[in-house]
Structure formats: C-alpha cells, structure tokens
Amino acid sequence: MRIPLAAVLTTSLASVVVLQAQPRVQTFTLPNGLRVLHLEDHEHPLVRARLHLSLRPADLPPGRQGLPELALRMFAHSEAGDLKAERFDRLLDDSGIQMTQTADGEGLDWRIVARSRDQDRALGLLADRLQRTVFDPSDLEIQRLACWRQVDRPADSPHAQLERLLRRDPASTPTLTSLGAIAWEDLLTFRALVFRPDRAVLVLHGDLGLEQAKRLVLLSLGTWTPQEPPKRTEPAAPATPSSAITAPPASPSRISVIGTGLRVQALAPRPDGLSPEAAWLLARLVPGDGLLFPVRISAEPGGLLATLDADTSATSTHAWALLHLRLEALRRRGFTQGDLDRARSAWAETRHLDSLHPEAQMDAALAEATGRGVSAERMAALNLEALNAALRSWLDPAQLRSGVSGDPELMKTLVRP
Amino acid sequence: MHLLVPILLATLGLQAQAPHPSEVQERRLANGARLLLVERHGLTAFHATLVFQGGRAEEPASAAGATDLLARALYGATWPEDLAPSNAQAQLESLLKQEEGLLESLRLERLRRDPATSQIPALEARLDAIQTELRAHFSMSPLQDLYAAKGGTQTAEATADALMAHTELPQAAFDLWCRSEAQRLRSVQLSRFSQARAALAAELRGQGVQGLAMLQGAALPGHPYGRDLTDHLPALEALRRSELRAYAHRTLRPDRLTIILVGGLSLESALPQIERSLGALPLPPDAEEAVLPEIPADLGDRRVQATLGGSSRLLTGWRIPSRRHPDHLALDMAVQLLGGGRSGRLRTRLINEKNLVQKADLSLDRPGGRFPGLLVADLSPVDGHSLAEVEAALQSEILRLQQEAIPQDEWQRALAQLEAEHVRELDEPASLARSLGLAWAEGGDWRLIDLDSQRLRTLTPDAVQMATRTWLSPSHRTTVLLEPAPSASQDPLEAAMARVLKALASSRIEDPAQRERLVSDGLRQLRMLSAEERRHTLKLLEAQLPAEKR
Numbered sequence: 001m002r003i004p005l006a007a008v009l010t011t012s013l014a015s016v017v018v019l020q021a022q023p024r025v026q027t028f029t030l031p032n033g034l035r036v037l038h039l040e041d042h043e044h045p046l047v048r049a050r051l052h053l054s055l056r057p058a059d060l061p062p063g064r065q066g067l068p069e070l071a072l073r074m075f076a077h078s079e080a081g082d083l084k085a086e087r088f089d090r091l092l093d094d095s096g097i098q099m100t101q102t103a104d105g106e107g108l109d110w111r112i113v114a115r116s117r118d119q120d121r122a123l124g125l126l127a128d129r130l131q132r133t134v135f136d137p138s139d140l141e142i143q144r145l146a147c148w149r150q151v152d153r154p155a156d157s158p159h160a161q162l163e164r165l166l167r168r169d170p171a172s173t174p175t176l177t178s179l180g181a182i183a184w185e186d187l188l189t190f191r192a193l194v195f196r197p198d199r200a201v202l203v204l205h206g207d208l209g210l211e212q213a214k215r216l217v218l219l220s221l222g223t224w225t226p227q228e229p230p231k232r233t234e235p236a237a238p239a240t241p242s243s244a245i246t247a248p249p250a251s252p253s254r255i256s257v258i259g260t261g262l263r264v265q266a267l268a269p270r271p272d273g274l275s276p277e278a279a280w281l282l283a284r285l286v287p288g289d290g291l292l293f294p295v296r297i298s299a300e301p302g303g304l305l306a307t308l309d310a311d312t313s314a315t316s317t318h319a320w321a322l323l324h325l326r327l328e329a330l331r332r333r334g335f336t337q338g339d340l341d342r343a344r345s346a347w348a349e350t351r352h353l354d355s356l357h358p359e360a361q362m363d364a365a366l367a368e369a370t371g372r373g374v375s376a377e378r379m380a381a382l383n384l385e386a387l388n389a390a391l392r393s394w395l396d397p398a399q400l401r402s403g404v405s406g407d408p409e410l411m412k413t414l415v416r417p
Numbered sequence: 418m419h420l421l422v423p424i425l426l427a428t429l430g431l432q433a434q435a436p437h438p439s440e441v442q443e444r445r446l447a448n449g450a451r452l453l454l455v456e457r458h459g460l461t462a463f464h465a466t467l468v469f470q471g472g473r474a475e476e477p478a479s480a481a482g483a484t485d486l487l488a489r490a491l492y493g494a495t496w497p498e499d500l501a502p503s504n505a506q507a508q509l510e511s512l513l514k515q516e517e518g519l520l521e522s523l524r525l526e527r528l529r530r531d532p533a534t535s536q537i538p539a540l541e542a543r544l545d546a547i548q549t550e551l552r553a554h555f556s557m558s559p560l561q562d563l564y565a566a567k568g569g570t571q572t573a574e575a576t577a578d579a580l581m582a583h584t585e586l587p588q589a590a591f592d593l594w595c596r597s598e599a600q601r602l603r604s605v606q607l608s609r610f611s612q613a614r615a616a617l618a619a620e621l622r623g624q625g626v627q628g629l630a631m632l633q634g635a636a637l638p639g640h641p642y643g644r645d646l647t648d649h650l651p652a653l654e655a656l657r658r659s660e661l662r663a664y665a666h667r668t669l670r671p672d673r674l675t676i677i678l679v680g681g682l683s684l685e686s687a688l689p690q691i692e693r694s695l696g697a698l699p700l701p702p703d704a705e706e707a708v709l710p711e712i713p714a715d716l717g718d719r720r721v722q723a724t725l726g727g728s729s730r731l732l733t734g735w736r737i738p739s740r741r742h743p744d745h746l747a748l749d750m751a752v753q754l755l756g757g758g759r760s761g762r763l764r765t766r767l768i769n770e771k772n773l774v775q776k777a778d779l780s781l782d783r784p785g786g787r788f789p790g791l792l793v794a795d796l797s798p799v800d801g802h803s804l805a806e807v808e809a810a811l812q813s814e815i816l817r818l819q820q821e822a823i824p825q826d827e828w829q830r831a832l833a834q835l836e837a838e839h840v841r842e843l844d845e846p847a848s849l850a851r852s853l854g855l856a857w858a859e860g861g862d863w864r865l866i867d868l869d870s871q872r873l874r875t876l877t878p879d880a881v882q883m884a885t886r887t888w889l890s891p892s893h894r895t896t897v898l899l900e901p902a903p904s905a906s907q908d909p910l911e912a913a914m915a916r917v918l919k920a921l922a923s924s925r926i927e928d929p930a931q932r933e934r935l936v937s938d939g940l941r942q943l944r945m946l947s948a949e950e951r952r953h954t955l956k957l958l959e960a961q962l963p964a965e966k967r
Contacts, residue, residue: 046841092759356846
C-alpha cells in the first residue's frame with residue numbers, strides 16, 4: 001500500500017517544528033550503567049527528575065501480585081542511611097521538595113520537583129532512598145495491611161469502585177491472598193533484581209545545564225551498585241492469606257447501590273504487541289464514534305473503557321447485550337482511509353502541545369528511550385489494514401472485562417450476553 | 418583567564434528567574450471582557466482558559482446543576498454543527514425542540530407511574546425516532562471535533578464560583594480558537610444537551626450520599642455553598658435545553674468573562690484577533706445580581722452522625738472568611754502547619770506516632786473562596802480506633818496550634834513549602850492560568866496570587882495563632898461522623914425514613930419534583946439527629962400515615 005505523500009510531508013514538517021521548540025534530549029550513561037536523559041530548560045527555577053525502573057515478568061514470582069506496590073511502601077516508610085523515615089520527610093519538606101512514587105505494570109517510578117537551588121538535596125535524597133534504604137522486618141505487616149487498604153478503597157463511590165476493578169489486570173492485581181503470601185525473602189529478592197542502576201533510566205528536566213547534570217548525577221548516583229539477592233533456604237511458600245488480613249475481597253464485577261439505575265461497563269485492555277502508533281490512533285478514533293451510541297467510550301491508561309447508563313427498564317434488561325453489540329459493530333466496521341489520515345494529522349499537531357507540559361516532554365523522552373514511543377516513521381508507514389487489525393484485536397470480545405453497578409433488583413433483570 | 422568572563426556571563430544568562438505577575442499583561446475589551454496574556458517565548462502552542470464568574474453559587478434552586486451542564490454540553494467538545502450560524506441550522510433546531518418536548522412529556526409520564534394508562538412506550542419510541550434523526554446531523558467521529566482535529570485538548574469545570582473552560586492548541590490554530598469561542602457564545606447550541614443531562618444525572622445517582630456534601634450542607638445551611646446537587650436531581654432532570662440556553666445567555670456575559678492566554682503569543686498579535694471575536698460579543702442588558710444569604714460564622718457547634726457504605730471517617734469543617742479577608746492567608750499557613758507536606762503535625766502525630774489515623778487531609782475554601790466557606794479536616798481512623806478518639810486528637814492539635822508557640826524550624830518548613838508550591842503553580846501554563854482564573858473569580862483580582870506570596874514574607878506566627886483562635890473555635894465548627902454500614906449500601910433506618918417521607922409527601926404535594934426535593938431535604942436534616950432520635954422521629958412520622966401504608 002502506498003503512503004499518501006501529503007501525510008508524510010505534514011508529519012516530517014511537524015517533527016522539525018516541534019524539535020526546534022522543545023528542549024533537546026541529551027543522553028549520557030554512568031559507569032554503573034545508569035542511563036540519563038537530560039532536557040535543559042531555563043524558563044523557570046525548577047528542576048524535575050523521574051527515575052524509572054523497568055519491570056520484567058520474571059521479577060514477579062507467581063501468586064505474589066502486589067509485590068511492587070508493597071516494595072514501594074516499604075521504601076517510603078523505612079530508614080534511608082542514617083535518616084529515619086520521619087527525618088527524611090522533614091528534609092524534603094524543609095526545601096519544599098515534592099517526591100512521589102508510583103508502580104504500574106511497566107515499572108516503578110520516583111518523581112521529584114524541586115526549586116533549582118535545592119537540586120543537590122533533591123537528588124541526594126533520592127539517592128539515599130534508592131541505595132541506603134534499610135527495610136525493617138517488623139514493618140512488613142503494617143505496610144501489607146496499608147497496601148491492601150490502598151488497593152481496596154471502600155470509601156470510593158460505587159462508580160469509581162467499578163471502574164477501578166475493571167482497570168486492573170487480574171494477572172497483576174493484588175489480592176488478599178497474594179499480598180498475604182509475600183514473604184520477607186520475596187521482598188529482598190525483588191529489590192535485588194529490580195533496583196539496579198543498569199535497569200534504571202533517570203530523566204532530568206529544567207534549570208540545570210548538561211555539565212551540571214553530569215556532576216550532580218555522578219555525585220549522587222555514581223556509587224549505586226546492585227545488591228546480591230538473598231539465598232533462599234526453602235522454595236517460596238504457596239499463596240495463602242496472612243493472618244493480618246481477614247476481610248473478604250470485593251466482587252470484581254457487581255456493585256450494588258440501592259435506588260440507582262444500572263451502569264454497565266466493559267474495559268478492553270490494550271493487547272500485547274499493539275504498536276504505540278496504532279494505540280495512539282485508536283485511542284483518538286474509537287471514543288465517541290457515532291456507531292457506538294448510546295455507549296460512551298473513553299481511552300484510559302489501562303485500555304478502552306465502554307460505559308452504558310441504562311435509564312429505562314427496557315434498556316436495563318438488555319444493557320449488557322447492547323453494549324457488546326455496539327462494540328462488535330464497530331469492530332467489524334473498522335475505520336476508513338480518511339479517518340486514518342485525519343488521526344495521523346492530529347498526532348502531528350498534538351506534538352506541539354508537549355511544549356506546554358514539562359512532564360509530557362519527560363514522558364516522551366523516556367518512552368523513546370525504552371522503545372515505547374510513537375515514531376514519525378512508523379506512524380507514516382502504518383496502513384489501514386494494520387489499523388483495523390489492531391482494532392479487531394483490541395475489541396476482541398474474549399478479552400473484555402465487564403462489570404455492572406446499580407440497584408440489585410434491576411441487576412436481577414439484566415440479561416447477560 | 419580571559420575565557421572565564423564569557424563562561425561566567427553564559428552561566429548567569431542561563432539562570433532562570435522566578436515567574437512574576439509583571440509577566441501578565443492585562444487589557445479590558447470594549448464589551449467589558451478582560452484579557453490576561455502571559456507570553457512564553459519559544460512555545461509552539463498556547464493554553465487558553467475562559468473564566469466566567471458566578472458558578473454553582475449563583476444558580477437559583479430551580480436551575481441547580483446548570484453550571485455543570487454548561488461545562489459538559491457547551492464546553493465538552495467543539496462540534497462543527499454547534500458553531501454554524503443559527504439560520505443554517507433550522508432543521509437541527511426544529512428537531513432539538515421536538516426532542517425537548519418529548520423528553521419533558523416522558524419525564525412527567527414516568528413520574529405519574531400509572532401503568533394502566535402509561536404512554537411511556539409510545540413516547541420512548543417517538544423519542545428514539547427523533548434522536549435517530551438528530552444523530553444524522555451530528556458529527557460521527559471525535560476527529561470531527563474542530564480542536565481534536567488540530568491536535569488540541571479541551572476540558573471544562575464547574576466550580577462553586579466559576580465556570581472555567583480550558584483549551585490547548587498549536588499556535589497556528591489561534592485564529593480558529595478565537596472564532597470558535599465567539600461563535601460558541603453567540604449560538605449556545607447545546608445540541609447534545611440530552612446526553613449531557615442524562616450522563617450527569619447517572620453520575621450523581623451513582624455516587625450516592627457524599628460525606629463532604631453532607632458536611633457542607635450542615636455547616637452552611639440555606640447558602641448555595643451548602644447545596645448538594647444530588648438533592649436537586651428532580652430539578653436537574655426537569656431542566657430543559659431552552660431554559661439552559663436562556664440561563665447561559667444571562668450568565669455567560671462578556672463583563673463577567675476573563676480570557677487567560679499563556680503561550681508563544683504576543684499581545685500585539687493576539688489582541689486584534691481577540692477584539693474582533695470575543696471582544697465583539699454583544700453585552701446583554703444588566704442582569705439582576707444574585708443576592709445570597711449571609712451565614713454567621715459562629716452559628717454554633719453542629720454535629721451530624723450517619724451510616725454510609727465504606728469506612729469510618731471524621732469530617733470537621735470550620736466556617737472561615739472569604740479569600741479576600743485579611744485572616745485568610747494566616748489560615749492557609751495553619752493548614753500548611755497542620756496538614757502540609759509529609760511532615761505536617763497531623764501526619765507526624767496522629768499517623769506516625771500514635772498510629773491512630775490512616776489518612777489525614779486538610780483543605781481550605783470548600784466549596785469556594787468568594788464567599789465565606791469551610792476549612793475541612795478529613796480523617797480516617799485506623800481499625801480498632803473510634804471516631805471519638807480521632808475527634809479528641811484533632812481537637813488537641815487545634816488547641817496546641819492556638820496556644821503553644823510555633824517552633825521556628827516548623828514555621829520555616831511550612832513557609833518553604835508554600836513558596837515552592839507558588840513557584841510550581843506559576844511554572845506550567847495550565848496551572849498558571851487556573852490560578853489566575855481562580856484568584857479573579859474568588860478574590861476579584863488575579864494579582865492575589867502574587868500579593869499572597871509577598872504577604873507571606875511578613876506573616877508572623879502570632880497572626881496565625883490569632884486567626885486560628887478566632888476562626889477554628891467550637892462555635893464555627895461542624896462535625897460529621899460517618900460509620901460504615903454493616904452490609905447494605907444504605908442505612909436501613911434511612912431507607913425506612915425515605916419510604917415514610919415519600920408516602921407522607923405524596924398525600925400532600927401535587928408536584929412530583931417538589932415532592933422529591935422535600936424528601937431529600939428532610940432526609941438531610943434528619944441525618945443531623947442521633948440514631949435514637951431518628952428512630953423516635955420515624956415512629957412519629959409513621960403514626961401520621963394511614964394504617965395500610967405503614
């Protein structure tokens with residue numbers, strides 16, 4: 001299939017404009033293997049840092065879902081070198097430094113925002129956290145329980161609870177059993193496997209020059225070395241609930257709310273192997289497609305989320321069937337060449353918006369460095385057949401995770417597809 | 418040695434300066450709209466925020482939810498059919514009017530609940546036919562949205578004090594943005610009104626009773642700041658498209674609009690286009706200013722106990738002055754000392770030292786800052802600890818803040834956090850525009866964001882203690898104690914109360930919308946009683962029902 005010349009020209013031209021307007025990514029690697037991406041921007045006296053540790057399937061033993069989240073909590077509540085956790089937090093607050101940590105299916109991230117005058121302290125504290133944190137075994141049960149509360153969140157509204165349940169991949173979703181099964185050795189092994197400079201990427205953005213960045217990173221993270229995993233004396237125990245956690249897990253697909261109408265939802269998780277380019281285009285093309293009415297779709301980090309609010313008794317009964325019918329209709333119909341060209345053109349324009357968001361520039365640099373970024377060449381080469389094949393794969397009915405919230409009486413009348 | 422000079426000069430030149438409001442250029446347009454422009458060289462895109470002063474607080478009860486609906490139906494997307502001149506849209510307009518009539522008939526028919534003579538199936542079929550016809554006029558792909566096609570994004574939010582619409586677009590689309598925004602306000606087409614209203618109603622139903630809404634209702638009775646939109650669902654569902662359009666024309670006026678632009682645009686290039694578009698919007702005749710009741714801050718110590726699904730939670734709110742009041746900054750500092758960062762007092766003492774609380778959040782200006790609002794503490798106890806313990810611990814911390822000298826290191830820490838937050842706030846175009854917009858909508862002057870930062874340097878611990886003694890006193894306080902329901906999502910006592918109130922109301926009030934509102938209001942007030950008092954009230958109410966309805 002030939003690629004429309006206009007689309008290629010538009011894309012190339014946009015790339016040039018964007019590159020001129022945004023900070024250039026400069027890279028360097030420390031002797032210990034830590035890769036650093038540097039984006040220099042002196043507009044404001046702020047420095048941002050994001051340290052990303054990638055996760056691989058082998059990092060997580062079977063039946064230990066929640067291990068990354070629990071490890072992050074242990075890091076945040078443990079001593080770092082000679083600093084107790086409270087003292088560590090006070091040092092951050094003394095300089096107004098923001099430090100947050102998150103875990104998702106792809107990795108662990110620490111994000112820092114500091115005034116440029118506090119950049120040494122900010123990077124120094126991050127280094128302390130990564131290199132000198134000492135886990136306390138007596139803290140494990142407290143953090144395990146806190147981790148479950150963080151996952152469970154019973155105070156959320158029913159709609160929020162349902163969406164949260166659907167967004168989670170069952171294969172990596174922490175459960176009472178999986179959290180309870182995580183042993184002390186699992187934590188230490190996970191830390192030794194994942195917390196290594198050669199698996200990390202540090203992205204720096206803001207008011208510091210390249211030479212300054214090199215000096216700062218070398219001083220703070222240059223001595224970071226991997227730890228040896230502990231030697232297991234016995235095989236990992238099978239997953240059984242911890243005595244500290246006794247509450248039953250929430251149902252993953254039905255949430256009762258007396259006196260309300262039915263909300264039916266389905267999440268189509270992003271399939272493995274979907275190219276970033278096809279994912280970007282479909283996330284723009286699918287939501288709001290007229291064929292879906294009255295179903296609404298939004299593109300979420302975990303996939304495409306379809307929602308149908310049933311407002312009459314007739315719709316309530318067939319809500320689930322209607323939602324699946326609409327998704328299947330779109331899957332079969334696919335998109336046209338005109339749709340593809342419009343979406344591709346929107347992508348080229350969207351890149352300008354990154355200049356408004358330092359975090360987006362950092363995300364794009366990291367995605368590029370880890371091979372997850374959208375490339376202009378691949379975008380131009382993507383054809384309609386590939387796009388529609390990606391759509392069929394993404395909306396595969398066998399992969400949908402469905403759920404319903406609403407009045408239990410109405411739920412009884414609901415006909416399952 | 419001679420190489421040192423250029424290196425030093427280059428280094429100095431690279432040092433960034435803290436952003437300053439002198440960067441903000443202000444112009445007043447002929448129709449009364451304000452333009453605030455912050456030029457950021459080198460950006461190839463711009464962020465635009467339109468701020469309409471007013472918001473939920475100025476909605477009359479009959480139009481409760483109008484600001485939220487406008488955020489969704491007017492500013493949720495930019496469809497070409499909504500921006501065409503009205504004379505080219507005669508057929509669409511006719512269909513929208515038919516849809517409005519059918520929706521209203523259907524609503525009334527559903528309220529009548531008489532299966533024998535029900536017209537519901539016939540009305541639903543007619544509505545379905547009209548909506549199918551309507552969809553033929555609608556854009557069928559999100560990429561037909563004018564901004565999305567240009568790579569842009571668009572969001573809108575309804576706050577207590579304003580309607581704010583945020584757009585980001587590449588620089589080259591600035592002219593398109595100017596024309597589209599002017600046309601949007603001229604036509605107020607609202608072609609997808611029915612979808613927006615249904616989605617909002619479903620969300621409100623799904624979220625159920627919210628702790629914070631309960632607190633606001635009890636602490637600010639009779640004031641729109643205390644209004645819970647879920648109590649006004651019948652009014653929201655009765656609001657018609659034509660009524661919302663009329664409301665929009667009255668309230669989204671140029672003289673209540675501030676346009677905020679941050680990006681690579683210069684004033685010289687942007688101003689003429691803004692003047693030709695948004696600056697040329699006609700100014701409607703003066704509308705009546707909304708008169709809002711004043712609530713005395715020392716209304717008395719109020720308590721609400723309720724059982725909601727979920728977990729235990731203590732919500733305490735103190736009535737505080739508006740954002741323009743001299744004590745407001747001192748209260749901001751008090752929030753920082755108590756709940757700011759990772760080492761605020763509540764976190765240090767109640768979470769880390771006593772292990773009494775699992776979560777402690779403090780916030781200021783709930784739900785808004787234009788009028789006297791609330792300072793809210795939201796605490797969740799650790800399992801095994803009661804709400805009474807948490808309440809006592811919170812009160813101890815308030816008393817300590819009021820009575821004991823604030824240590825110097827703690828003061829400096831809180832100051833550093835507020836200063837750093839200010840720098841972060843001014844950094845990104847979106848957060849800068851939002852801060853400027855809120856300062857104008859709540860405080861009447863966008864310069865407040867810098868004035869507060871300057872006043873912070875001269876603020877003293879004594880002033881903070883004085884302000885907390887004045888405002889965080891029991892007579893200004895309202896406490897909501899939420900206990901989890903054992904199994905069901907709704908408290909059985911509340912369910913029984915709702916049933917009895919509905920039965921009583923149906924025998925005395927004709928209008929179904931009024932009836933449902935009365936039941937909602939009644940339930941809200943009854944939640945302020947203890948469980949024993951509520952059981953007693955239920956018996957009294959049941960006694961008024963005929964025997965067959967008990």
